[in-house]
Amino acid sequence: MGLMEKIFGAGWGIHPADRKRPAADIPLRRIATPSHLYVPLQQHIGAPARPVVLVGQKVAKGQLLAEAQGATSAAIHAPRSGTIVSVGDITAPHASGLPVAGIAIEWDGEDRWHEPDDLPADPFALAPEDIGRRVAAAGIVGLGGAAFPSALKLNLGKRSGIHTLILNGGECEPYLSCDDRLMRDFARETVEGIRLMLHATGAREALVGIEDNKPEAIAAMTAAAAPFGEVQVRPVPARYPMGSEKHLFSTLTGKEVPADGRTTDLGVLVHNVGTAYAVQQAIRLGRPLVERIVTLNGGAWHAPGNCVVPVGMLVADIVTAVGLKQDPARLIMGGPMMGTQLPGTFVPVVKGTSGLLALTADEAAAGEAQPCIRCSSCVRACPVGLLPLEMAARIRTDDYAGAVDLGLKDCIACGCCAWVCPAHIPLVQYFGHAKGELAARDRAKLRTDATKRLVAARAERLEREAKEKAEAAARRKAERAAQKAAEAAAAAATADRTTEES
Amino acid sequence: MIAAVLSLTLLGAALGIGLGVAARRFAVEGNPMVDEVAALMPGSNCGQCGFPGCPGAAAAVVAGEAPPTLCPPGGKALAAALAEKLGIELDLSGVVDEGPKIALVAEEICIGCCRCIKVCPTDAILGAPKQIHNVIREACTGCGNCIERCPTEAMSMQPVPMTLQHWVWPKPAVA
């Protein structure tokens, strides 16, 4: 940390109005289960899960629907008991509105959990690897938004010498309060989940970073963590994007993660507090991740607040259950800064859904994009220290390599630059576009390389076949020659005999 | 007069010999650029560009006889790579990348004649005589060689469907 930062405080980030209350203060509600649930097979980073159920099959709540396939993947479980109606495509909760494979379940009206087979009497007596295995089996993914399979991160602990666990309770996005509510209402469970994670990773201490605009959550967590010295609650200043793992890390430890590195390189693993709770539920009660707390906020909702929502419940069903005051100008899944604008309401809630924002026209007001005046507001706001205006200018002229040179790959797409931009330039969309374009080019490159290998293999095959053919021809020729010789010899022998006889 | 003729002749001869020696000293086998460019190309020699195979196309691009956008299987990505290699300004906005296409066998029409298998540069078609053929999606480069060989028009080029993994944010429209 430089001297300037010591005196004037860290310069990165922005301070949007948090708009978390009153939704955050309303007690948690359970939402009525709808008649049908649509569970996507890919709710995580990595390969989609492979279905293991058949249409018409009856499943219990928490029963395995699809197993993880590949190194990076996560299992999917039935959010409610019922009958499998179909396995097919559903609209993904994604700005593109493209379909994703999923399983539709018709709810049978009961609330019957699938019986777990081997509940440990004392979870802390389990081997650390066993915790990782159970977390993977429960299909737990990072609940902070990226939805990276948690078991992979936990198993990383032993290998890369993790000494500290950071629990991300920053929840820096405006409007959202699902982590806040979780920490207030389930502080004891969350702390137990944190201790289980410590056990699984072999880390010595856990720091729970909570933004100071959530005093109730800080109080609840401090009280719950008091008996356990290894779990420390650390309030951090409210500032967006405090919930970014690298920023929470540097705020708590005073160190900075290198540009192309991860916090694990420095022996620190970052998990969301929601993930800790899910781990506790999975290990202690054998309950896989099938429902989560979702913040319903924004001016268009009738009753904003936090609800426990089963994974796979359609946004349309939530709208029916909670009610809208008016047609929302924008319907966003996640936070207003990094969330996804939904293509419609026929979209299911997934494991990574932190909130559903129904914003009124006033709240969603976005100005028309105007030319850049090079005011450099975005440079000051960028939490990663990039030059958003320069990168966007290069991307606009298709100079993607130039944008990468300026650090495009370090962009965390937090949206600070676009938020401060007085010209309303959609900077984040530029960066999203460029990242996608670069990924597509990398894929094309891989494909070209694969084609080259295939062409070489074909050339080799043709050569081999030609050789074999030539060899076979030569063999046949030799055989024929031998046969002819034999025949000639036989003929000669007969001739000899006849001459002898005559 | 003689002095002028002589001096110019001598000067020309001296410089000519010097250059001849230098040409020997700095001789370059072929054009290294062509090899470098050919290495970027898919290498399937599909012939969609109209040049004899990928090395031919590379030579044409280096000589400036063909634009860097000549390779349909390579798409935008290859065009950008070529333009960068050759130091050419390239306006990709005009290039309509229809996205990759791959061959598809209409199973009800395929008679199992094996003709398409023989022309596939990447051995991407699976089949045997009198058996319905199929295309291995991952291996097909979309060169279209098989289309004209099919006697029953069972082969067709189909765009690869857009998936979540391949979707790219559109570039913001410039105001």
Added chain:
Amino acid sequence: MTEILVLLITTALVNNVVLVKFLGLCPFMGVSRNVDSALGMGLATTFVITLASAATWMLEHWLLAPLGLGYLRILTFILVIAATVQFVELVVKKASPGLYQALGIYLPLITTNCAVLGIALLNVQEKSSFAVSIAYGFGSALGFTLVLLIFAGLRERLALARVPAAFTGAPVGFVLAGLLSLAFMGFAGLNFK
């Protein structure tokens, strides 16, 4: 020594070959799209101009003047310059195929770069000594490279700017060159006395 130093500054800045004398505009507009190829072009031209200055001085003083062949001046000078350029082309092709490709036609066109012949002829006109001739050539080439680099850098920035459709490409490049020329005219006020 001071004379040589002053000569270098005046030829590079005050009497800049491109922006003040308006010689060698063809590569100036043609090879200034990016800084890398501009630098390559600058170095190649510097080599040619410096070498040609020395060679033409020798030709003039040891061959043309003693034999009274002044009327063959342009012919012999072009011959020497062309040979030097050919030599540079061979070397560049061998050493850096990428640069060779990037410079394209502009590399052989150094032969017809009027800055090169111009400097050689000016040297004769001024009756400069050998050292001064080389300094004059090298200083001018330095000025050429400097201006080419500045202009290429500016054009790289210009490529990012949103230019009205009618001005995109060469037109705005010429406007920029004009402004840059105005800036270099300012060096005329430098006083070394």
